[in-house]
Each structure stands twice: as C-alpha cells, then as structure tokens.
Amino acid sequence: MSKKTRHEPHEEHADESWLLPYADLLTLLLALFLVLYAMSATDARKFQEMSEAFSVALTGGTGVLDYSKTLPSEDPPNVNDHKASSPNVPATTPDQRRAELMRQEQEDLEKLKKQLDNYIKNNGLTSELSTKLNHSQLVITIRDNALFPSGEAVVKPEARKLAKAISQMLHKFPDYEIIVSGHTDNVPIANSRYPSNWDLSSDRALQFMKILLTNSALDPKRFMPIGYGEYHPIADNKTEAGRAKNRRVEVSIIRKYQDSTTFTNVEDVTNGN
Structure with a gap:
C-alpha cells in the first residue's frame, strides 16, 4: 500500500495592505506640519525653497506646496530703485540741485x-565806486560826480x-x-531839460546803460533802466556829504537763486538791502 504524503495546513498571514494608506497618511501629516511651520516663519525665501523641494519629491512637480499659490508673488524690481541705489549713479533731489x-x-x-574791487583799487576810485554783495544781488554804486556834470546826464569822457x-x-x-x-x-531841479529829479535820474540811468550795451x-x-529821483536815499539829505552820497548810479546784478526764506521786494533790489 502506498504511503500518502500528509500536507501541513498553511499558516494564515495577516493582511498588511493597510500599511500603504497609513504610510501615505503619515507622509501627508509630516508635509502638513512642515507647511504650517514654514508659514509661521518670517523667512519667506526659506519657505519657498523648502516647498519647492517637497513638491518635487511628493508630486514630481507643483502641487499642494506650490509656493506661487500660497504666497503672493513679489513685484519685479524697479529699475529706478536700482539706479537710485547704485553707487555709480547718486540720486539728486530738486533741493540738492538748487543748493x-x-x-x-x-x-x-x-x-x-573781486574783479571789480581790484579795478577800483588799481585805478584809485575807492572814493567814487563801491561794491556790495548781499542775499539778493551784487550792487556797484557810482557817485554822480564820477559820471556826470552837475545837473546833466551826459556821461563824462573819462567815465565812458x-x-x-x-x-x-x-x-x-x-x-x-x-x-x-x-x-x-532832494534838492529840486528845474532847468529847461529836466523839470524834476525823476527826469534827471531816469535819463542818467538810461545814458549809462547805453554805454554798457555798446x-x-x-x-x-x-x-532795465530805472529812475528813482530822491525817493531812495542811502544817507541824510540834511548834510552836503549825505546829499553827495545820494546822488549816484547803481548797477545791480540780480541773483537767479535766492533763499526762499528771505523776503525780497523792489526796494531791497534797488537799494542793495
């Protein structure tokens, strides 16, 4: 009689298929915690680098960690900002330019x-000419006796x-x-040519300006020529010395850039104040 082979019963193996979704769940939880941590951090650049790495590892590309979907994109750099910050192109404000x-x-x-003062000194004219530079202008003051005969507006040959x-x-x-x-x-003038000091002062300014413009x-x-008569004195008309100072022609070179905090009126410009 042939001997029959007896087979041992197979052991039952536990079903381990649940491990796959469990591992996926743990992976997703890890990714979630990493995202939460990164979002709470202040360094957005590190978060971007980390999110890109996890996106590639988990999805092969963009996915739940796609940085462009979770944070707003940065504005492109401003070309003007770059120029302003460049050490080779210093920024200049209007105030700096004006200064x-x-x-x-x-x-x-x-x-x-300085050129005028040297001319005055070298030609012995210190008693007849003077200069003054202030906040509004450079003024050249010339005594009338250096320019005109008394009561006239014809410029002397030496004054030309x-x-x-x-x-x-x-x-x-x-x-x-x-x-x-x-x-x-303030001494009144009344001759056949100049009925008033207004007329005399105006003609003197005009005649001297004409020679400048040759x-x-x-x-x-x-x-621009202006006649002020006796109405803008620089000395007391009660004395002969004061009256001599008041009889004058002034050439005023007007500043183009004046301190905006300083008030300048017509009298300041014409009297050199």
Whole structure:
C-alpha cells in the first residue's frame, strides 16, 4: 500500500495592505506640519525653497506646496530703485540741485566782486565806486560826480572808460538780469531839460546803460533802466556829504537763486538791502 504524503495546513498571514494608506497618511501629516511651520516663519525665501523641494519629491512637480499659490508673488524690481541705489549713479533731489546752483552762483558773484574791487583799487576810485554783495544781488554804486556834470546826464569822457570796463566784466556772466538805477538828492531841479529829479535820474540811468550795451556780448533784454529821483536815499539829505552820497548810479546784478526764506521786494533790489 502506498504511503500518502500528509500536507501541513498553511499558516494564515495577516493582511498588511493597510500599511500603504497609513504610510501615505503619515507622509501627508509630516508635509502638513512642515507647511504650517514654514508659514509661521518670517523667512519667506526659506519657505519657498523648502516647498519647492517637497513638491518635487511628493508630486514630481507643483502641487499642494506650490509656493506661487500660497504666497503672493513679489513685484519685479524697479529699475529706478536700482539706479537710485547704485553707487555709480547718486540720486539728486530738486533741493540738492538748487543748493548746488546757489553755491555756484555765490562763487560767480564773489569772483565778479573781486574783479571789480581790484579795478577800483588799481585805478584809485575807492572814493567814487563801491561794491556790495548781499542775499539778493551784487550792487556797484557810482557817485554822480564820477559820471556826470552837475545837473546833466551826459556821461563824462573819462567815465565812458569806466562803463566799458564794467561791461567787459559783466559779459563773463551773461545770464544775469541787470538793473541800472539813477538816484538824486532832494534838492529840486528845474532847468529847461529836466523839470524834476525823476527826469534827471531816469535819463542818467538810461545814458549809462547805453554805454554798457555798446559791448555786443551783452544781451539788451536783460537790462532795465530805472529812475528813482530822491525817493531812495542811502544817507541824510540834511548834510552836503549825505546829499553827495545820494546822488549816484547803481548797477545791480540780480541773483537767479535766492533763499526762499528771505523776503525780497523792489526796494531791497534797488537799494542793495
């Protein structure tokens, strides 16, 4: 009789298929905690790098960790901001530009004043001419006895040389407005040509300005003659010395850039205050 082989019963194996979704769940929980942690951090750049790495690892591309969907994209850099911050292109504000122009103007007027003062000193004219630079203008003051015969507006021949010398200095600074003003004392004048001090002072300013403008390098539209008569004195008319100071012609070179905090009126400009 043949011997029959006896088979042992197979052991039952536990069903482990639940491990797959469980592992997926743990992975998703880990990713969730990482996202929550990253969102609470202040360094957005690190969060972006980390989210991109997890997205590639878990989904092969963009997915739940897609940074562009969770945070707003940054604005593109402003070209002007880059230029302003570049060390090779310093930013200049309007106030800084104006301050630079004012500084340059101050240097120009100081240079012109020095030239005039040297001319006055070298030609022995210190008692007849003077200069003054203030916040609104550079003023050249010329006594009337250096320019005109008493009661007249015809420029003396020797004074024409002075006027031409001044015009030569002015043409090096052609962009300034020039006011030529005539002034008298308070003694009334009444002759056949000038019925009042207004007429005499106006004609003196005009005649002296005409000689300045014989220099073709000067622009006539930047010049203006004004007659003030006796109404803008710089000294007391009660004395002969005071009246002599008041009889004068002033050439005023007007600043283009003035301190906005300083009030300037017509009297300031014409009297050099």
